[in-house]
């Protein structure tokens with residue numbers, strides 16, 4: 332969990348610095364000469380294990396080079412020393428150079444950028460690739476279904492939400508996956524799954540992917556346009572598992588029912604629903620109330636007598652229940668804040684931690700906010716803003732709430748409440 336937090340902090344700080352240097356594609360062309368041996372002069376990798384970086388978002392390229400250089404979120408025996416030799420200006424320049432090509436390595440229209448000579452565009456056709464060894468016959472249609480619809484029963488968010496249609500992402504920090512080597516995509520998904528490459532969203536999502544899913548996603552990217560329409564994959568019933576004892580927890584939770592509901596669905600708007608919330612998050616909150624790290628006169632008394640086992644079991648019980656989402660209206664201001672933050676005022680997008688669906692990231696202890704009572708969500712944002720609630724690790728919520736106006740809080744709370 333520490334690692335996940337750490338990786339998020341680094342990731343977010345890099346986000347903020349990604350644009351500190353303006354890239355110059357012409358200067359980048361000269362500097363990119365050392366990259367050509369593997370990534371091609373036009374950013375088309377010469378082998379399946381060398382990613383295509385042609386037409387990749389410059390912000391994303393810079394972020395990856397910094398990650399390789401720092402070695403915290405990503406390391407690779409080949410790339411780490413390459414990146415170590417680059418200054419931030421070099422990174423910005425080579426990123427601008429590779430970003431100036433089309434995703435297929437084609438020279439950019441206008442030709443004022445670095446790719447003026449046609450030498451660059453000539454390479455892709457000559458690429459020879461060894462056929463991938465097939466242990467499992469991958470299914471591109473299943474890969475597409477997972478890509479476009481995810482699989483909620485297994486906690487897999489649809490990739491399309493972040494990486495865009497057929498892998499062309501609209502968000503500059505989310506990489507394009509279109510025209511990428513399938514082998515490379517599979518390798519990265521395995522690295523995220525094994526957590527040798529760090530990114531909170533991707534570690535969470537790939538943790539739920541099977542080897543077959545990964546092979547299917549790779550197969551889809553061999554030629555995304557070739558796969559026809561797909562429906563969501565048939566829902567599979569999964570048995571969720573909890574650390575605590577759900578049955579024991581149910582007995583102990585009887586005293587909580589008056590305010591949080593017997594099944595964790597609160598009937599009064601000022602009380603939070605606990606049904607379906609992350610078990611790890613609930614354990615942390617109850618413990619924080621008990622130790623006074625999170626202060627609330629009502630809750631302090633309610634949990635004072637609970638043992639560590641009681642806390643684990645009660646949390647497991649509420650986590651195992653199903654949330655009846657609040658009825659609330661979505662709104663544009665809240666949606667935009669939630670999904671994109673506000674670069675001007677430095678508000679980090681909520682989606683980075685609370686996820687697209689608002690279901691949070693249970694592994695990292697980031698709470699679900701979808702369908703929670705808007706009144707309660709508003710009260711918590713106010714409390715973080717005024718430092719009446721300070722139990723968030725590294726003050727991550729206080730720093731964000733500080734920058735929210737009253738109107739922002741109203742809007743984003745309603746948006747979160749409206750998520751199903």
Ligand code: HEC
Pocket residue numbers: 362363365366367368369370380381382383384392393395396406407409410413417425506518
């Ligand atoms: C000797 C081969 C080699 C050279 C030279 C090389 N790279 Fe790489 N590069 C790789 C490999 C292999 C990976 C994939 C690492 C992994 O699997 O995580 C990679 C990954 C990357 C990525 C991440 C791509 C993504 O989609 O996440 C970027 C960006 C990158 N290289 C840029 C560069 C730049 C810029 C240079 C020149 C300064 C360079 N590379 C030189 C082999 C090379």
Ligand code: HEC
Pocket residue numbers: 382394405477478487488489490491492493494504505506507508515516517519520529530532533536548686687
């Ligand atoms: C919540 C947003 C989000 C979702 C959903 C998501 N991704 Fe990602 N993905 C990212 C981000 C952000 C990165 C870049 C991580 C980094 O900076 O190292 C990434 C990186 C990747 C990479 C590495 C790309 C490269 O060039 O190295 C692959 C492959 C990938 N994602 C595949 C998937 C697949 C397949 C799914 C669906 C099963 C998925 N992603 C769902 C946000 C997301």
Ligand code: HEC
Pocket residue numbers: 583584586587588589590591601602603605613616617626627629630633634645698710
């Ligand atoms: C008399 C009403 C009342 C009772 C009974 C009660 N709570 Fe609470 N609970 C609250 C209030 C009010 C809050 C919001 C506190 C705040 O604003 O920080 C809360 C917040 C919580 C939270 C934090 C939820 C989140 O999303 O962060 C948890 C967890 C919780 N209660 C667990 C319990 C448990 C377990 C019990 C039984 C042992 C219990 N509560 C009994 C009123 C109650």
Ligand code: HEC
Pocket residue numbers: 339603615668669678679680681682683684685696697698699700708709711712722723724727728731743744
């Ligand atoms: C860097 C990660 C991160 C980002 C970005 C983030 N949050 Fe949070 N948020 C958290 C964590 C972690 C907690 C739980 C803190 C704790 O342990 O008490 C939290 C708690 C909350 C809570 C209280 C939930 C409850 O049940 O009591 C609300 C509401 C919330 N966040 C809203 C937002 C909004 C709105 C945004 C965007 C403007 C946002 N968050 C951005 C990490 C984040």
